[in-house]
Amino acid sequence: MSNKKSNFIVTLVSFLIVALLVAVAVGVILKYTSGGNESFKTFYVQYGNEKILSTDTEKQMKLESGKLYYFEVGYPLDVGKDKPRDYSVCVMPNTKNNFDFTADGEYLSWKGDVPELSQYFGLTKQATSFTLYVPENTSLQTILQGVYAGKTVNSPTVQEIGSEYLYTLVVSSYNGKTTYKINLAL
Numbered sequence: 001m002s003n004k005k006s007n008f009i010v011t012l013v014s015f016l017i018v019a020l021l022v023a024v025a026v027g028v029i030l031k032y033t034s035g036g037n038e039s040f041k042t043f044y045v046q047y048g049n050e051k052i053l054s055t056d057t058e059k060q061m062k063l064e065s066g067k068l069y070y071f072e073v074g075y076p077l078d079v080g081k082d083k084p085r086d087y088s089v090c091v092m093p094n095t096k097n098n099f100d101f102t103a104d105g106e107y108l109s110w111k112g113d114v115p116e117l118s119q120y121f122g123l124t125k126q127a128t129s130f131t132l133y134v135p136e137n138t139s140l141q142t143i144l145q146g147v148y149a150g151k152t153v154n155s156p157t158v159q160e161i162g163s164e165y166l167y168t169l170v171v172s173s174y175n176g177k178t179t180y181k182i183n184l185a186l
Contacts, residue, residue, distance in 0.1 A: 061183070093117065
């Protein structure tokens with residue numbers, strides 16, 4: 001084989017390797033920036049095969065009573081670290097759906113008077129994952145009855161409210177710079 005052919009083959013292979021590395025780098029950047037529309041994502045939430053990487057749109061999820069829902073959280077740049085970074089997770093009222101209800105005749109607002117609701121969704125947090133579990137017969141009425149225990153609660157039905165997505169799962173990175181919201185329905 002002549003020296004010119006050998007140099008050409010080495011150059012061609014080197015070029016192909018560099019092109020492949022650039023394509024992989026661009027693919028990774030596009031994946032973790034929602035197609036280049038956001039800054040690089042250093043935190044994600046995953047349910048099943050879907051990684052949630054966008055904070056622009058709120059996801060929606062319908063929960064079934066008696067079913068366990070498993071979510072993973074992670075930091076793509078923390079591969080190989082011994083101790084995972086922390087995160088926060090809770091279930092709150094979806095404040096886009098505001099309505100009034102009464103507890104012992106006192107008028108209250110879903111948007112301002114209802115506290116965190118995590119305990120009614122069986123939220124269990126681990127180092128790199130969390131689960132939700134909705135007990136049988138859970139409804140808006142049973143949740144409000146739990147929040148305002150010992151009081152008579154009268155609330156509108158989901159049909160009267162006009163939306164079934166009354167709850168929001170809020171998952172935030174360790175420093176609070178990234179927050180994902182998933183609206184939940186029962």
